[in-house]
Amino acid sequence: MRTYDVAIIGGGIIGLSIGFELAAKNLRVIVLDRQEPGREASWAAAGMLSPAPDSPRDLPLVPFANESLRLYPQFVEEIEQASGKSAAYARAGALEVFFGENGAHECELRLRELQQLRIAAHVVGTNEARAMQPEIGESVSAVLHLPEEGMVEPRALMDALLTAARRRGVEIRAGSPVSRFVHEGTRCTGVMAGNDGISASNVILAAGCFSGEIAAKDSFKQLAPTRPVRGQMIALRPSNRAGELRRVVRSERGYLVPRRDGRIVAGSTSEEAGFEKQVTAAGLRKILGASLEMCPALGHAEVVEMWSGLRPGTPDDLPILGPTGTAGLWIATGHYRNGILLAAATAKLFGAWITGAVPPLDVDRFSPLRFGRREASAQQVG
Numbered sequence: 001m002r003t004y005d006v007a008i009i010g011g012g013i014i015g016l017s018i019g020f021e022l023a024a025k026n027l028r029v030i031v032l033d034r035q036e037p038g039r040e041a042s043w044a045a046a047g048m049l050s051p052a053p054d055s056p057r058d059l060p061l062v063p064f065a066n067e068s069l070r071l072y073p074q075f076v077e078e079i080e081q082a083s084g085k086s087a088a089y090a091r092a093g094a095l096e097v098f099f100g101e102n103g104a105h106e107c108e109l110r111l112r113e114l115q116q117l118r119i120a121a122h123v124v125g126t127n128e129a130r131a132m133q134p135e136i137g138e139s140v141s142a143v144l145h146l147p148e149e150g151m152v153e154p155r156a157l158m159d160a161l162l163t164a165a166r167r168r169g170v171e172i173r174a175g176s177p178v179s180r181f182v183h184e185g186t187r188c189t190g191v192m193a194g195n196d197g198i199s200a201s202n203v204i205l206a207a208g209c210f211s212g213e214i215a216a217k218d219s220f221k222q223l224a225p226t227r228p229v230r231g232q233m234i235a236l237r238p239s240n241r242a243g244e245l246r247r248v249v250r251s252e253r254g255y256l257v258p259r260r261d262g263r264i265v266a267g268s269t270s271e272e273a274g275f276e277k278q279v280t281a282a283g284l285r286k287i288l289g290a291s292l293e294m295c296p297a298l299g300h301a302e303v304v305e306m307w308s309g310l311r312p313g314t315p316d317d318l319p320i321l322g323p324t325g326t327a328g329l330w331i332a333t334g335h336y337r338n339g340i341l342l343a344a345a346t347a348k349l350f351g352a353w354i355t356g357a358v359p360p361l362d363v364d365r366f367s368p369l370r371f372g373r374r375e376a377s378a379q380q381v382g
Helices: 013-023 056-083 103-116 126-132 154-167 208-216 281-294 296-300 336-355 370-381
Strands: 002-009 029-032 094-099 122-124 140-146 171-173 180-184 187-193 196-205 227-237 248-250 255-258 264-267 302-313 320-323 329-333
Touching (some): 002 013, 002 187, 013 029, 013 056, 013 154, 013 329, 029 196, 056 336, 094 103, 103 122, 103 140, 122 126, 154 171, 196 208, 196 336, 208 227, 208 302, 208 329, 255 281, 264 281, 281 296, 320 336, 329 336
Parallel strands (some): 002 029, 002 196, 029 171, 196 329
Antiparallel strands (some): 094 140, 248 255, 320 329
C-alpha cells in the first residue's frame, strides 16, 4: 500500500487545483479519477468568471466568488508558468443586457443589487454598448457593464493544470474509481481504488456530481448530497466579422462567451435529468433563442459543436467544503455552475486547512455538517 499526505478523489478543476496548491507546500499528493481527468463538468463549462448571483439562492456565495475572482490572475499565472501552456484567460468584462419596456427598470434594480454586493457595475447607453459590441441586437433596451469580470477557456485551463500538477509532483491516476474508504478506528486513513490500497493522512472527496454516490459507500451520503444537473451547450462560428464577440454578453435567458479561435460558446440549460448527457432539441431551441435575441447576427453562424455536462448540484445550490467530523476526511464538491470560478479560492482554502493554517475566509455556511444540522433542527421542531 503506497502512502501519501493527501489523496484526492476526483480529477476535475476542483480536485486538481487543490492538488496543485498542496504540492506547492511539499505534500505528497495523489489524484484519483474514475475516467480521464478533466473530462466531466470542467471540460463542458463555458468559462465565465462572474461573481454576480443568478438567483437569491446564490447570495451567500458572493463573498467567496469575489475573493476567487480576485485570486484568478495569480492562479492562472502559476499554472501557466508551471506548465508552459496558456489557459486563455482574459479580463475583458461583460455586458448584461435587458429587453422591452421594463428593461431600464430591471437594469436599475440589478445595478442596485450588484452595488450592494460590492460588484463593480455601471449602466451604459445602448449606443455606447453597441460601440463596445456592435452585434448587440436592436431589441436590447438597457445594458450593464461589469468591467472586472473575466473569462477562461476551460479545456485549455484543464490541459495546462494537468501538466502543471504533474510537474509539481502530483500523481494523477485515470481509470481509478474509488471502491471504498479505509478507516482505522474513527479516522479515515485512505481509500481502495479497485484492488489498490492508497494510504493517506487526508482524503478529500472532490468528485463533482458523483460525490454523493461515492460518499454512500461509507454511509456518509448526508454530508455530500450531490446530484447531477445537466447543462447543454453549443459552439458557434460566425461566417464573417458579423457576430464576432470581444467579451461575454448575457441576459437572464442565456449567455455568449467568445473563444480565442473565433468560436462563441452559447449556453445553457439547467435540467434535472439524472446522469444522462444527451443534447436535446428543446435544449438547443432554448439556447439558440436566447443567443439570437442578444445577437441576431449569429443567425448566420455555423453550429460547430454541441455537448452537455453534469454540474454538481446540492440541496441549497451551494458548495460543500471542509471537514466532515471524521478525522482525515474532507469534502470539496457541489460547486454547481461555478466550479471554474471558485477553483482559485477553494484551492487556497484547502491549502490552509490541510496544513493547519487559519482559513483565509469564513466558509462555515458551506460546511458538510450543515445538512445534518438542518435535519436535527427539523426533528426538534417536529
